[in-house]
Amino acid sequence: MGTRQQSNDQGDEVMRNALKLLLPVLAAALASPLTLAKEGPDQYPNGAENFMAGALPPPGHYFINYLGYYSGDYRDTQGDRVRGVSVNATFDALRYIYVSQKKILGGDWAVHAIVPFAYQRLHTPGGVDSSFGLGDITIDPLVIGWHLPPDWHFAVGLDIYLPTGKWSRTRAGERIGANYYSLEPVVGVTYLNPRGFEASAKLMYNIKRRNNDTDYESGNEFHMDYLVGQHVGPWAFGLAGYYLKQTSDDRQNGQQVGDGNRGQVFAYGPAIRYQHRGMSFIATWNHETSTENRFQGNKFFFKFVTAF
Known part of the structure; x- marks a missing residue:
């Protein structure tokens, strides 16, 4: 009995020490309203694009609403829970797209902006922390x-992520934004043949800046959304998901953090689309x-697209 209690005490001490090392990493993770990543947030909502991901719509004004829910548990360097x-x-993200009549290099010029909001809850052995914000x-x-x-x-573009989101240095649960700028070159491609078969991908490379409040710089990441599907009348069905691989190490105060904290994830699942009167x-x-x-974990999206 005494040996078992000593073993349990040692196990608890190991867990407390591990959490001391892990929680600063998790603190930065909660900056994302769309995908709650590791040391730094995914400012892009992985999996948001699927059908016709590489095709700009005709000239005009468009509104897209992304409504979603995410739930998951943390995995370490070995992938263990x-x-x-x-x-x-x-989360809910509102996106405006304007496709102009102007041509650049023979292609249509467009601009867009996305404004996200989120309510999130972080569960740790120390309790539950939650927040809502931009x-x-x-x-x-x-x-x-x-x-x-x-x-x-x-389609090609260069997305710019602005540190406008709610953020707290001391409370992980208060972090909706990332508190740093990042740049993201984007390439989208769609193949859609006359028989309705579609293959689409959106390829991105996220280049992160340093968080000036913590002197933490998350590693850069390659990530992509993908879809393989079939169109049948106003309906379309497919397999969709995303892949992310961190390509450089996390650094703090100019030094590598641990083994680099490089993250990765692969996701897959069903997708369905219905079109009606321009929506x-x-x-x-x-x-x-x-x-x-x-x-x-698992992520659910409901996406609404309309011209106006």
């Missing part, structure tokens, strides 16, 4: 799209797997 650390979030706004003044008849569509309704579910140094 960290006991007692989980998160869930409900996330980091995204702008892109230079999007160019090409349509190559009959089957191919391409699109899209629903997706993504299940995350092969995760390291991030939260792993």
Whole structure:
């Protein structure tokens, strides 16, 4: 009995020491309203784009609303679950797109902006912390799209993420924004043949700046959304998801953090779209797997698109 109690005490001490090391990492994780990542937030909502991800719409004004829910638990460097650390979030992001009549390099010039909001809850052995607030706004003044008849569509852009979101140095649960700028080159491609078969991908590379309040700089990341689907009349069905791989180490005060805290995740799941009178309704579910140094869970999206 005494040996067992001593073993339990030692185990508790190991867990407390591990959490002391882990919680600063988790604190930065909660900056994202859309995907609650590891040391620094995913300012882009992975999995947001699927059907026709590489095709700009015709010239005009468009509104997109992304409503979603995410729930997951934290995974360490080996991909093992960290006991007692989980998160869930409900989010809504409003996006405006303007596609002009102007041509650049033979393609259509467009601009867009995204304004996200989120309510999130962080669960740790120390308790539960929650918050609601504005996330980091995204702008892109230079999007160019090409349509190559009959089957191919391409788009490129440079998204700029602004540190507009709610953020606290001392409370992880108060962090909705990332508290740093980042740049993201974007390439989108869609293949849609006359028989309705579609393959789309949106490829991105996120270049993060330093968080000046913590002197923490998260590593850069390659990530992509993808879809393979079939269109049938006003309906479309497919397999959709996302992949993310961190390509450089996390650094704080100019030094590498641990083994670099490099994150990765792969997600997949069903997607369905219905179009009616210039409006699109899209629903997706993504299940995350092969995760390291991030939260792993499930994400649900309901996306509404309309011209105005």
